[in-house]
Amino acid sequence: MSAPENVLEIRNVAVHFQGRAGLFGRSAHTVKAVNGVDLDILKGETVALVGESGCGKSTLSNTIVGLQPPTTGSIRLGEDEVVGATGRALNDIRRKVQMIFQDPALSLDPRFKIGAAIAEPLQVRGIARGKALKQRVSELLVQVGLRYEHADRYPHQLSGGQRQRVVIARALALEPALVVCDEPVSALDVSVRAQILNLLVALQKRTGVSYLFVSHDLAVVRHICDRVVVMYLGRFVEIADRDTFFANPKHPYAKALMAAVPEADPERQRNKEGNKERYILSGELPSPSNIPSGCAFHTRCPLATDICTRDRPELTPRADGALVACHHA
Amino acid sequence: MGEETTPLLTVDNLTIEIAGANVVDGVSFTVARGEVLALVGESGCGKSLTSYAMLGLLPPAARRIAGRILLEGTDLAAMSERQLRKARGKDISIIFQEPSASLDPLTTVGSQIASAFRQHHAVSGTEAFARARDMLVAVGIPDADHRLHQYPFELSGGMCQRIMIAIALICGPRVLVADEPTTALDVTIQAQILDLMKQLVATSGTSIVFITHDMGVVADIADHVAVMYAGRIAEIAPVRDLFARPAHPYTALLLASVPRLDITPKANLATIEGSVPFPNEFGYGCRFASRCPLATDRCRAEQPPLFEQGGGHRSACWHINRVHELKENAA
Numbered sequence: 316m317s318a319p320e321n322v323l324e325i326r327n328v329a330v331h332f333q334g335r336a337g338l339f340g341r342s343a344h345t346v347k348a349v350n351g352v353d354l355d356i357l358k359g360e361t362v363a364l365v366g367e368s369g370c371g372k373s374t375l376s377n378t379i380v381g382l383q384p385p386t387t388g389s390i391r392l393g394e395d396e397v398v399g400a401t402g403r404a405l406n407d408i409r410r411k412v413q414m415i416f417q418d419p420a421l422s423l424d425p426r427f428k429i430g431a432a433i434a435e436p437l438q439v440r441g442i443a444r445g446k447a448l449k450q451r452v453s454e455l456l457v458q459v460g461l462r463y464e465h466a467d468r469y470p471h472q473l474s475g476g477q478r479q480r481v482v483i484a485r486a487l488a489l490e491p492a493l494v495v496c497d498e499p500v501s502a503l504d505v506s507v508r509a510q511i512l513n514l515l516v517a518l519q520k521r522t523g524v525s526y527l528f529v530s531h532d533l534a535v536v537r538h539i540c541d542r543v544v545v546m547y548l549g550r551f552v553e554i555a556d557r558d559t560f561f562a563n564p565k566h567p568y569a570k571a572l573m574a575a576v577p578e579a580d581p582e583r584q585r586n587k588e589g590n591k592e593r594y595i596l597s598g599e600l601p602s603p604s605n606i607p608s609g610c611a612f613h614t615r616c617p618l619a620t621d622i623c624t625r626d627r628p629e630l631t632p633r634a635d636g637a638l639v640a641c642h643h644a
Numbered sequence: 645m646g647e648e649t650t651p652l653l654t655v656d657n658l659t660i661e662i663a664g665a666n667v668v669d670g671v672s673f674t675v676a677r678g679e680v681l682a683l684v685g686e687s688g689c690g691k692s693l694t695s696y697a698m699l700g701l702l703p704p705a706a707r708r709i710a711g712r713i714l715l716e717g718t719d720l721a722a723m724s725e726r727q728l729r730k731a732r733g734k735d736i737s738i739i740f741q742e743p744s745a746s747l748d749p750l751t752t753v754g755s756q757i758a759s760a761f762r763q764h765h766a767v768s769g770t771e772a773f774a775r776a777r778d779m780l781v782a783v784g785i786p787d788a789d790h791r792l793h794q795y796p797f798e799l800s801g802g803m804c805q806r807i808m809i810a811i812a813l814i815c816g817p818r819v820l821v822a823d824e825p826t827t828a829l830d831v832t833i834q835a836q837i838l839d840l841m842k843q844l845v846a847t848s849g850t851s852i853v854f855i856t857h858d859m860g861v862v863a864d865i866a867d868h869v870a871v872m873y874a875g876r877i878a879e880i881a882p883v884r885d886l887f888a889r890p891a892h893p894y895t896a897l898l899l900a901s902v903p904r905l906d907i908t909p910k911a912n913l914a915t916i917e918g919s920v921p922f923p924n925e926f927g928y929g930c931r932f933a934s935r936c937p938l939a940t941d942r943c944r945a946e947q948p949p950l951f952e953q954g955g956g957h958r959s960a961c962w963h964i965n966r967v968h969e970l971k972e973n974a975a
């Protein structure tokens with residue numbers, strides 16, 4: 316037994332989607348959504364996964380919870396290998412990892428009352444019945460800041476923030492070790508966002524659950540996470556502890572993200588203007604079916620040189636512990 | 645100079661009714677030449693309806709029951725549909741919240757920009773296309789000659805948004821209404837679009853009414869900010885004033901609920917309990933009263949007017965002198 320304990324170990328995971336074959340029998344292009352990533356998550360830790368639309372965040376999330384088989388690689392949850400698991404083994408694994416999606420409206424069946432939605436995973440696994448089930452549902456509702464009376468409502472009778480609480484209650488029903496949160500607050504209003512973030516933090520303190528928290532909002536990420544992973548076109552380009560990352564992001568893409576996120580403070584935001592100029596990226600994210608050679612970021616990178624177009628930089632450790640994949644950072 | 649003080653655009657007491665409720669209620673603000681006014685507030689507070697009303701484009705369910713939209717003294721709200729069509733694009737333009745819904749999927753982007761130009765200019769197709777090309781360059785689309793002949797589905801979200809901006813600006817409108825123009829975009833693309841809009845204001849003096857719910861975007865682009873709550877203006881102020889000295893409980897809590905650099909990670913953020921009232925629950929008093937920690941009987945009974953705080957900072961709250969308590973509690 317080695318402390319501290321990993322709840323998740325990902326090794327060399329790739330997820331490629333086969334595109335349809337082109338006209339005249341030309342070879343199909345492959346979408347390399349996730350392209351060989353390694354990651355450990357500790358018990359009780361929150362790791363944030365950030366990056367632009369299409370970089371592979373949701374694909375990796377789906378793969379971790381077993382909704383999307385990887386093309387290669389291994390995913391271990393505690394003692395269990397997720398990849399290739401079937402039947403009972405898969406069922407057991409699914410209990411340990413849960414997912415919260417961006418849009419609470421889409422993750423709740425409009426025909427089921429809230430109470431039934433939360434009870435379902437408990438019933439399916441025969442964990443609780445009758446009075447005990449009712450009791451557990453009630454506990455879960457209270458845990459996420461709702462009341463037992465909410466059990467009798469339908470999703471459409473709740474606000475967006477309340478619905479997301481229900482989704483969280485449902486995810487927690489089986490006491491998972493890891494909850495993958497894919498943009499859990501992006502669809503919510505600012506005032507409601509704070510409630511859900513507070514709730515996620517409080518639940519972690521109480522239960523020791525780990526989170527993989529997917530987000531593009533760096534202010535939220537800084538608030539909630541212990542470690543940051545930056546993804547670009549299917550690969551990790553920087554991994555660092557929160558304070559290290561926010562004090563000194565190193566990969567030019569990480570710097571560009573940081574410069575691009577507007578801060579809710581006119582003084583600071585306008586002061587960083589001069590600084591920002593250098594890091595406003597030109598161009599847009601290339602297609603994951605046609606990933607640039609060498610460093611995939613070289614087409615937009617202000618530091619790129621010849622070597623960047625040829626050799627792909629590996630993640631290498633820096634003095635402060637950050638892992639960075641860049642020839643020049 | 646006397647003329648300097650006349651605003652370019654004045655929205656005066658705009659009131660819009662849907663199914664018997666005033667979903668936009670007595671909204672007033674002014675925008676000076678070359679100024680960016682941000683209109684912020686949570687989902688459903690009436691931002692889009694306000695912007696549609698400025699161009700006479702309200703949906704059938706909605707009815708403007710009061711209010712004037714003065715563009716340099718001319719009331720757009722009093723115009724016939726024919727007159728409005730002449731004004732749209734040339735005097736006032738809009739970028740809609742959903743870019744995919746407002747570009748024609750079956751027409752090349754070049755033709756769409758060119759036809760926007762020909763709405764107001766009797767020029768040949770070739771001439772209009774040349775203008776469209778210049779406009780693509782101006783909004784920062786590389787390889788314009790090639791892009792002109794592409795269809796919207798061949799372009800990324802960020803490029804489609806640039807096309808929308810090109811269409812909105814090709815006739816040099818004095819006012820641009822931009823309804824959440826960057827909400828659907830990635831942050832690095834958002835930064836490009838915000839810079840583009842700032843540049844346009846600086847070079848052409850266009851005034852912008854910029855609708856958003858992102859306080860970061862407000863801090864970046866706005867000169868003045870109007871905060872809406874449940875169809876009314878809660879507070880309106882110069883941008884630095886609003887962030888430094890919010891004078892309405894809603895604004896104060898909203899600002900305190902956004903994670904910031906100076907808050908310890910994982911510490912509790914301020915929250916606003918409850919939810920926005922539905923239009924049929926508005927009642928007579930302050931519309932924020934049901935969620936406001938400072939609310940008293942007066943708040944529930946009587947609607948607070950916008951009180952002038954000096955320097956163009958106004959707040960609709962009966963307890964302005966207690967708002968600082970909320971800020972202190974949150975910190």
Ligand SMILES: Nc1ncnc2c1ncn2[C@@H]1O[C@H](COP(=O)(O)OP(=O)(O)OP(=O)(O)O)[C@@H](O)[C@H]1O
Nearest residue numbers: 332346347348367368369370371372373374375603
């Ligand atoms: N089932 C699929 N078949 C083919 N391509 C797919 C599939 N799912 C995802 N992709 C592609 O894989 C890439 C990564 O997508 P993914 O949804 O993981 O991105 P993301 O980082 O979550 O983006 P966003 O921030 O927009 O949610 C995209 O180019 C996407 O189009």
Ligand SMILES: Nc1ncnc2c1ncn2[C@@H]1O[C@H](COP(=O)(O)OP(=O)(O)OP(=O)(O)O)[C@@H](O)[C@H]1O
Nearest residue numbers: 662667686687688689690691692693694703705923
């Ligand atoms: N066509 C319509 N029919 C009926 N009600 C409508 C219609 N359009 C808007 N509303 C209602 O009017 C109110 C204001 O809507 P509006 O679209 O202006 O909000 P918004 O501030 O733009 O919100 P968001 O941030 O979600 O875009 C809401 O209560 C909305 O439900």
Ligand code: SF4
Nearest residue numbers: 930933936943961962
């Ligand atoms: S008027 Fe009253 S209820 Fe409204 S915001 Fe001020 S204190 Fe709150």
Ligand SMILES: [Mg+2]
Nearest residue numbers: 372373374497
């Ligand atoms: Mg995603």
Ligand SMILES: [Mg+2]
Nearest residue numbers: 691692693741
């Ligand atoms: Mg809107």
